[in-house]
Amino acid sequence: MNTLFIIGNGFDMAHELKTGYNDFREFIIDTCKEFGSKFDFNNAINIIELEGFKNLTIPEVDEDSKKSFKDGGYYGYNYHEGNLEAYEFFFTLTEYANHDKNVDNITWNEFEKNLSKIPFKQILKDKNICLTKLNDLVWVYKLCQNAAFFDWINSKIHNPEKIKVRSKLIDSYSNAAFYLVFNYTTVLERKYNIEKNRICNIHGQVTNSDQNGIENNLVVGFKSEVPLILQAILHNSLLIKPVRKLLKKNIDFFNSLSTLEEVYDFGLNIVPSDIPDIPYLKEIIKHTDSNTKFYVNDYYLTEQNKNDIQNNLKDWGYNGVVQFINMM
Numbered sequence: 001m002n003t004l005f006i007i008g009n010g011f012d013m014a015h016e017l018k019t020g021y022n023d024f025r026e027f028i029i030d031t032c033k034e035f036g037s038k039f040d041f042n043n044a045i046n047i048i049e050l051e052g053f054k055n056l057t058i059p060e061v062d063e064d065s066k067k068s069f070k071d072g073g074y075y076g077y078n079y080h081e082g083n084l085e086a087y088e089f090f091f092t093l094t095e096y097a098n099h100d101k102n103v104d105n106i107t108w109n110e111f112e113k114n115l116s117k118i119p120f121k122q123i124l125k126d127k128n129i130c131l132t133k134l135n136d137l138v139w140v141y142k143l144c145q146n147a148a149f150f151d152w153i154n155s156k157i158h159n160p161e162k163i164k165v166r167s168k169l170i171d172s173y174s175n176a177a178f179y180l181v182f183n184y185t186t187v188l189e190r191k192y193n194i195e196k197n198r199i200c201n202i203h204g205q206v207t208n209s210d211q212n213g214i215e216n217n218l219v220v221g222f223k224s225e226v227p228l229i230l231q232a233i234l235h236n237s238l239l240i241k242p243v244r245k246l247l248k249k250n251i252d253f254f255n256s257l258s259t260l261e262e263v264y265d266f267g268l269n270i271v272p273s274d275i276p277d278i279p280y281l282k283e284i285i286k287h288t289d290s291n292t293k294f295y296v297n298d299y300y301l302t303e304q305n306k307n308d309i310q311n312n313l314k315d316w317g318y319n320g321v322v323q324f325i326n327m328m
Contacts, residue, residue, distance in 0.1 A: 002257065002258055002259065002260050002261050002262075003173060003176065003177040003178070003260070003261065003262040003263075003264070004177065004178050004179070004180060004257060004260055004262070004263050004264070004284065004287075005170065005173070005177055005178070005179045005180070005264045005266055006180050006182070006263065006264065006265045006266065006267075006268050006284070007179055007180065007181040007182060007183060007188065007266055007267060007268070008182045008183065008265070008266065008267035008268030008269060009108055009182070009183060009267055009268075009269070010266065010267025010268070010269070010297060010299055011167075011183065011187070011266045011267035012156070012183055012185055012187060012267070013267070014165065014167070014266075014267065014297075014299065014327070014328055015163050015165045015166075015167075015187055015191070016163070016164070016165055017156050017163070017185070017187070018156075019156060019183075019185075021103070021106045021107065021108055021110075021111050022103050022104055022106065024148075024149075024152050025091075025094075025095075025103055027151075027152045027155065028087055028090070028091050028148060028152075029041050029091070031081050031087060031151065032084055032087050032088060032091070035081065035082055035084055036084070037084045037087070037088065039084070039088045039091075041091065044091065044092050044095050044096075045095060045096065045099045048092070048096055052122070052126040053119075053122065053123040053126040053127060054126045054127055056089065056092060056123060056126075056127065057085050057088065057089060058089060058123075058127070058137065058140060059078075059079065059083070059085045059086045059089055059140055059144065060140075061136045061139055061140055062078045062079070062143060064078075065078060065079065065143050066139055066143070069142075069143065069146075079143050079144045079146075079147035079148075080147045080150070080151055081151045086140075086143075086144045086147065087144070087148065089140065089141070089144055090141065090144035090145055090148050093118050093123075093141055094111075094118075094145075096117075096118065096119075097114040097115055097117045097118050098110070098111065098114050101114070107269060108269070109269055109272055109275055112220060112221060112222045112223075112241065112276065113222050113223070114222075115220075115221060115222045115239045116222045116239070118141065118239075120134055120137050120138055120141075121134065123137065124137060138237075138238050138239065139238065141238075141239075142238045142239065145220060146218050146220070149184065149206075149218050149220060150206055150218065153184045153185055153206040153218075154206050156185060157185050157186055157187070157190070157206065163187065163191055165328070166191065166192075167192075167266070167327055167328050168328070169264070169266075169327045169328070170188075170192055170266075170327075171192065174192065174193070174194065175193075175194060175195050175198055177198070178198055178199075178200075178253075178256070178257060179194060179198055179199045179200070180200050180202060180253075180280070180284070181199055181200065181201045181202065181205075182202060182203055182268055182277070183205075183267075184201075184203065184204060184205050184206050184218055185205070185206065186205065186206070200250050200253040202219075202246055202250060202280065203218065203219035203220075203246070204218040204219050205218075206218070219241060219242070219246065220239075220241070221238075221239050221240050221241030221242070221276070222239060222240060222241060222276065223240075223241065223243075223274065223275070223276035241276045243276055243277065243278075243279045243280065244279055247279050247280060247283060254283050254284070254287070257284070257287040258287065259287060259288070259289060259292070260284070260287045260288050260292050261291070261292060261293070262292070262293050262294075262295065263284065263288065263292060263293070263294045263295065264295045264296075264297075264327065265294070265295065265296045265297060266297050266327050267297060267299075270296075270309055270312055270313070271301075271305045271308050271309060271312075272308075273308070273311075273312050273315070278316060281313075281316050282316050282317055285313070285316055285317040285318045286317070288318060288319075288320065289319075289320075290319050290320050291320065292318075292320050293320065293321070293323065294313065294318060294320055294321070294322050294323070295322075295323050295324070295325050295327075296309055296322060296323070296324050296325075297324075297325070297326070297327040298324040298325055298326055299326075299327075301324060306322075306324055309322060310322045
């Protein structure tokens with residue numbers, strides 16, 4: 001049987017890992033306080049509204065980290081925990097981008113979408129820095145962001161033996177299925193012993209708990225309809241999720257799927273109709289037909305959510321029946 005599991009953040013949360021946006025935000029705050037930060041986290045937005053960004057401390061550009069990032073390997077060492085300037089800089093800009101939302105309810109889809117709201121040009125203006133430094137400023141944010149994600153995810157998978165919950169469904173398929181993974185964790189490998197050749201970590205993965213180890217680039221970003229040729233000259237191009245580029249890079253995995261008999265969405269939020277990951281889903285749907293069964297994990301979904309998912313999948317080309325089940 002040709003079966004694909006789509007693994008999203010809901011998968012980790014079903015395994016009782018606290019991987020919501022608010023958990024990430026609290027991790028940043030707690031880490032900074034642990035290292036002696038005096039930053040006023042609860043008042044960051046009010047300060048910006050009163051003073052702008054003139055008092056924002058911008059970490060120096062780390063050319064070695066930029067080079068390592070471009071080479072696709074480990075990067076961002078100088079931005080990891082203990083570097084309070086980097087964490088406080090990242091927190092301030094991210095908090096600003098999300099300040100019109102209730103942090104308790106922000107989804108990762110919203111977090112990524114809101115990255116486009118970071119006013120990099122305004123920051124340089126407030127600090128009286130030449131506009132030619134715009135690219136460096138975006139680079140600093142990107143490196144801080146990825147280092148923070150690395151530290152956070154690493155803290156979640158440090159003790160996989162503590163993850164007691166298991167999915168009977170995945171246990172039943174194990175290495176007889178393929179897995180398209182949007183998370184950065186290693187729960188599938190370390191908890192279910194899924195073979196690496198069965199897994200495509202489409203957005204990268206934290207693979208080593210040692211900061212001297214190797215880490216794949218973690219892809220975090222917002223959707224853009226701007227052609228690739230123009231993205232190169234946009235100040236925020238580093239924060240755009242390069243979905244089509246990643247799809248091309250991993251096309252061998254998708255081509256190996258042949259005609260799928262079953263697709264299980266375990267935790268990828270496909271309720272919104274404008275998520276950046278639509279090209280991946282359309283590519284998956286190319287490998288389905290009217291007989292392919294498409295299952296979605298019924299995890300706190302409302303009837304409206306279910307209707308939205310059915311309509312989205314239809315719009316993206318799926319012609320079969322969507323079923324909602326408990327995947328644990």
